[in-house]
Amino acid sequence: MKTPHHLALATLGLALAGAALTVALARTHPDARPKEAAAADPGQSALTVVVSRLQPALLSLRVPANGNIAAWQEAIIGTEANGLRLAEVKVNVGDRVRRGQLLATFTAQTVEAELAQSRAAVAEADAALAEAAANAQRGRVLQDSGALSGQQIHQYATAERAAKARLDAARAVERTSSLRLAQARVVAPDDGIISARTATVGAVVPAGQELFRLIRGGRLEWRAEVAAADLARLQPGQKVRIAPAGGEAVEGRLRMLAPSIDILSRNGLAYVDLPPGDTLRAGMFARGEFELGASEAMTLPQGAVLLREGFSHVMRVGPDSRIVQARVTTGRRAGDRIEITGGLDARDRVVAAGAAFLGDGDLVRVAEEPGT
Structure with missing residues (x-):
């Protein structure tokens, strides 16, 4: 016949066995508690962001080039x-x-x-x-x-x-x-x-x-090295914006194109007449752009595009208000707008500012950009 003391020991053993089973189950399923916590506390902090969509804009068509300033003759x-x-x-x-x-x-x-x-x-x-x-x-x-x-x-x-x-x-x-x-x-x-x-x-x-x-007439010219593929787009008389190193930008005119291409660099020379002035010197290095006109392009604010690992990305806002990093192809820039040539649809919403502080899967609250 069992005494009360024996019954108490048996009850204590059952309790210890139940506790051990609970610990074993917890070790076998370590994410059970976080899932319950996540279910009990869904979507805590959501950062409020301004979003933007692709918008059409008229951007200039330009051919960039580098070269040296030299005496005309x-x-x-x-x-x-x-x-x-x-x-x-x-x-x-x-x-x-x-x-x-x-x-x-x-x-x-x-x-x-x-x-x-x-x-x-x-x-x-x-x-x-x-x-x-x-x-x-x-x-x-x-x-x-x-x-x-x-x-x-x-x-x-x-x-x-x-x-x-x-x-x-x-x-x-x-x-x-x-x-x-x-x-x-x-x-x-x-x-x-x-x-x-x-x-x-x-x-x-x-x-x-x-x-x-003697620099004849005091005339200077910019001898720009232009890729052979771009030479066909240039015509004498076109405007050229030239930015010399350490000086203010000036406007020149394309006078002539060289009749031959350098066999090593595959570049041709474009001779641009420069306006008279005291800021330009023969021998200076200068960058410039040949203006070819303008065309319509789909653009985003420049602040919406990030450069990561050598590629351009945007933070697209999905239907569930979560961030998806998307790689895009960029083109021309004008003011605070940048051309997007691939990687986005016209209906996609992207973070217009502060995208560098966001990552894939972040939950955000959306505030539409004014005027969109």
């Missing part, structure tokens, strides 16, 4: 005088000059002496010619009288021709000396800006040595 100004000493240099780099303006002078005492000598030789030859011409004239007059032999008359005529030739030679020497004297003055061949100077006072320079470089 650069004239090399040298010396034609040989062996003269440079006496004075009147201009420096950056100076604007006019056609015919004096740039430098050489010492010309030697040339002036040679010119004086050649002029004296001309005078002497002229006098000799006058005497020879007079003798020849007398011989022609006396030819029929027999006072002079035929040989003597022939000698007078020959002396006249020789004197005339010596006069022509003396005059040629005089012109050469005059040219050498003129070459002692170096003048600008055209209007423009001095871009380089190698002239040094006191130097004795040979003929043909460079003294200055």
Whole structure:
């Protein structure tokens, strides 16, 4: 017969066995409690977001390019005088000059002496010619009288021709000396800006040595490298917006396209005339865009597009108000709008701002963007 003490021990054993079974079941199904908690506390914090849909917008068609700014034409100004000493240099780099303006002078005492000598030789030859011409004239007059032999008359005529030739030679020497004297003055061949100077006072320079470089007319151009596939879309006269490094953007005009393509880069050069100004310099690097017109595109606010892992994404809001990350293809940009060329439907709603703080599956409360 069991005593009350035995009954109490049996009851305690049953209780311990039930507890052990409960623990075992809990270990076998560890998500049972969270599911119950989730069911009891559904959809707690929902972030309120503004959404937007694809909207049509008129965007410019542009071809981007990079290139360097260079002189339209650069004239090399040298010396034609040989062996003269440079006496004075009147201009420096950056100076604007006019056609015919004096740039430098050489010492010309030697040339002036040679010119004086050649002029004296001309005078002497002229006098000799006058005497020879007079003798020849007398011989022609006396030819029929027999006072002079035929040989003597022939000698007078020959002396006249020789004197005339010596006069022509003396005059040629005089012109050469005059040219050498003129070459002692170096003048600008055209209007423009001095871009380089190698002239040094006191130097004795040979003929043909460079003294200055001149940007003709002060004109600059942008030599843009354009992909071969885009060259067919460009036409002379199109507007080009150029942004030089460290300077303000300027507007230029496409003047011409290069007739050949670089065999290594597969790019062609587009020559763009630049407006006059003090901010552009030859040798500067610049980026630019050729304006081809405009076309309609489907766009989103730029804040709605995220760059993740090298691709563009948007946070699309599903029918259950949960976030779905969607990869999209982007195109042109204008102001605060960006073109979407693929990955979205016109009915899709995407988070317009603050998308970087959201992830897949997040629950949100939707506030439509004003005007949508």
